[in-house]
């Protein structure tokens with residue numbers, strides 16, 4: 003294919019290609035035509051578009067983050083901490099971008115939200131399957147969260163698989179056990195489809211690892227490199243936990259500003275229900291262990 007005649011008057015040799023047989027290679031890769039025609043507001047309110055697109059943008063970030071955490075879980079299963087940490091670190095930057103995307107919705111007034119709220123009907127982020135996959139990977143398992151998706155076979159099958167698989171945190175604890183740390187059998191053999199419950203023994207494992215921390219340059223010669231690698235894993239997981247907690251709390255504050263104490267479109271008590279969800283810590287023992295170091 004020749005492009006020599008293109009871009010007359012603009013320095014043809016340095017101008018981008020203009021002629022393609024079918025759709026552009028950009029389109030074939032990005033599917034921008036599909037992506038930018040998935041916006042179907044349900045009201046005439048001009049403010050609904052940014053609500054819809056922000057929700058779609060967040061769904062895309064959830065998808066990337068699930069991909070990173072699945073990559074990390076697989077790497078941990080294979081005892082490859084560097085690959086796991088690299089995926090978790092990418093997810094930290096992605097969580098920061100996800101959280102920054104609250105900006106356009108963070109200051110909705112009740113009147114602004116009311117302009118399209120009734121058009122949303124019973125629709126609620128509570129029904130987001132990709133958010134649920136994130137929670138499952140963090141150990142927040144719950145079989146009842148599959149119920150809303152009974153009518154969508156692909157989504158239901160993906161969620162069901164995720165429910166029964168070890169979470170990212172299960173893989174971390176299994177790795178710590180393989181490294182000789184005293185993670186109790188009851189934790190290693192737990193029912194994977196049940197919510198992870200914090201364990202005092204796991205808290206002691208983390209507090210002993212953190213207590214061994216040596217500042218750079220102060221490590222006596224002969225120290226094993228293993229604790230440093232495990233500490234890096236612990237700190238990266240702590241970053242993930244903090245940013246997920248921030249997403250939940252930014253969501254809570256945006257909701258409180260937009261609708262006060264009214265009930266949610268998904269049927270919950272609204273802010274009171276979200277407050278309980280937002281109060282939970284992610285990877286609980288990584289936080290409580292700090293009191294004992």
Ligand code: HEM
Pocket residue numbers: 056057060061107110125126127128129130133253256257260261265266267268269270271272273275276279
């Ligand atoms: C300012 C606008 C928003 C308001 C007022 C709002 C309100 C609510 C409320 C009241 C709930 C509780 C369930 C219910 O009864 O509906 C909820 C849950 C949820 N929302 Fe939003 N939301 C907003 C924006 C978003 C956006 C942009 C997303 C992005 C996907 C989102 C994702 C979620 C998720 C994932 C849950 C379930 C949380 C959980 O299971 O712990 N929300 N939202």
